[in-house]
Amino acid sequence: MKRFYMGLVVAFGVYALTLIVYFLKGDLFHIPYALIGTIADPHTFMTTQEITKAESLSRIRSLAYFLSTPLQLGVLLALLGVAVRFRRVAEKLFRASFLQMVAFVLLFTLLMDVLLLPIDYFLFKIDQAYGLSTETLALFWSDHGKDFLINVLGTTVIVWIFRGVLKWSPNRWWLWFWLVSIPLILFVTFIQPVVLDPLYHDFQPLQNQELKAQILQLAAQSHIPADQVYEVNMSERTHTINAYVNGIGGNARIVLWDTILKKLQPDEILTVMAHEMGHYAERHIYLGIAYGILLSFIGFWLAFHAYRLFIRRWGSIWGIRGENDLAALPILLLIVTIMSFASAPAQNAFSRVIEHRADAYAMKMTGDGSAAIRAFQHIAKENLSPVTQPKLVQWFRGSHPTILERILYFEQFDKR
Template identity: 65%
Template sequence: MRKIHTMIITGFILYAAVISIYLMQGDLYAIPSGLQGTAADPATFMTGEQIIKAESLSRINSLGYFILTPMQIGLLLILLGVSVRLRDLAGRWFRHSFWQMAAFVGLFLLLFDLLFLPIDYLLLRVNQSYGISNETLALFFSDHIKNFLINGIGTLIIVAIFRLLLNKSPRRWWLWLWLISIPLLLFVSFVQPVLLDPLYNDFQPLQDQGLKKEILTLAEQADIPTDQVYQVNMSERTNAINAYVNGIGGNARIVLWDTILNKLQKEEILSVMAHEMGHFVEKHIYWGILYGMILSFIGFWLASYIYRYSIQRWGAVWGIHGERDLAALPVLLAIVAAMGFLSAPAQNTFSRVMEHRADTYAMKITHNGDAAIHAFQKIAKENLAPVTQPKLIKWFRGSHPTIAERIVYFEQYAKE
């Protein structure tokens, strides 16, 4: 075990050094010469200080992403010895297998959460120092507790289903778990706007009746089944601006952050909302679920073989008594985290295609490229977002086309 831990730590240090050197390069966010002086050039709508802060914040957030995910994977494997002790402790506390499982899952997730709590707080302080976050310490801990409880309940449900399927079908559990995950995902998408989101934020009907009327006119053209538009008090958390349409069927909700209402003009807001409605019109949530189903099918199948091999190869060293052992949960979580990290480029490529199609829909319905240009210039400025991204960051974190790419598209549309 000591040799395995040494290999994990050494490999992580080398990986972190390489990523850090890459992200410290000075020309990562350079603007192509063909865009200099155009509407996509941040020098035309951001101050020099804002440009520097945007690039610096992006480097920090990207470093956090590339470091934390592998750190979590490595820590899950290092904590296997602790996992065995927690399994034994839960076994002494409870006789019934369900309560043993609940105690083990709760204790392990709590330990893991507490280990990363200082890092989460550090990232909050970074966003506060850059003027992005307004989150108080009380709000930070309140959200953290809610996240822990929701994730804990979800993890407990998945683990219970996993163990049941593993008992019933040791060789095909991954296939049954994949099939069950589909209705679970649809259920969460359906209830999120009305049950989960209100746990974090206060949603109110949009107060600006004139803007509401125009947004609902766009919604009617998009066949969105709603007669209400909501605004949410996000300024208590952030200075960034955003809006979205989420939910399935009759649970669809049109939501604007109060920050976007305060910082964008009406035509700019309408261009952003038209983009969000484009996702609904083109049924991107369903396409996303379908694409996720395909990726997860491959992922579940591959994870089952890696999990089985890992337990057979190193289970005795770790103190794990087979695939059904509760103490093996960190192994499965590490495999899932690694596969999610490695599949990020494929997921982001698909997402960027849908985002561009939503931009295309917005232009077709508003016919206002200039408003969209101004909206995304303000989004870059207020969110401290670089207009370009280096390839590695774009592959792993770029769920949207770069702001420069979007402004170029809107500019071409405006000229046409």
């Protein structure tokens, strides 16, 4: 085992060094020569200092993303022996299997949270250093505490269902668990706007009545069942700008960050809101859920076989009793983490398609490509976002087309 772990450390070192050279030294953000000096060239709407900061921040975030996943995998592997000890502690504390499960989930989640906290704190300090974050340390800890409690509650429910299904159908648990996951996803999507989001943010009705009327008119044309527009106090956390429409059915909510209200003109805001409404009008939320369900069907089947193989071949090395052992749950988490990372390009490719369709919908609704161009120039400037990204980053992190691609699309729309 020592040689195995030493091999992992060496492999991670080589991987990390390669990424550091690529992200910190590579020429990653150049734009085509033909676009220099055009409206898609960041030098026409951002200062040299802003461009430098945006590119530097993107390099750091991308490096953190590509390093954090293997770090998490390494931590999970290293903690398999600890998980066995936690299971023994839970069995000594409680006789009831449900209480043992709750104790184990709490202990293991707490340990993982503590070990991975430095990454979250590092990114928090980076955003502060680059002038994007206005979040206080007290607010950071408050949000982190809420995240932890929700994570423990959600993990407990999922583990409880998983163990029940595994016990009932040991050879088909992946199929039944997949079926159970569908209503759970729909339930969380439904309650998010009215239960989860208010735990973190203060929502108030939009004060600008003229803008509210214009947005609701767009909503009516998009058949969105909403009679209210909300603004959320994000300036206490960030200088960046954003807006969204989330929820399903009657729980749909139209939300603007207060930062976007301060930094964009009304016509620019309307193009952004038309884009967000396009997701609802074209049922992108449901398409996204359906696509996720399809991927998860394949994922659960693969996880079932990988989980069984891992436990049968190597479980005894760590003292794992079998598939229903609480101490085996980190193995399942490890497998899910690997598959989530591996499936990121497919998920992002799908996301980019529906984001482009939402851009097209916004142009159909407003017909104002000029306002959309100005809006995304402001987004690049205020959010410190490079207008283009290297292919590797776009595959794994690019849930939207690049800002350069979007500006060019809006320009072509105006020309047509």
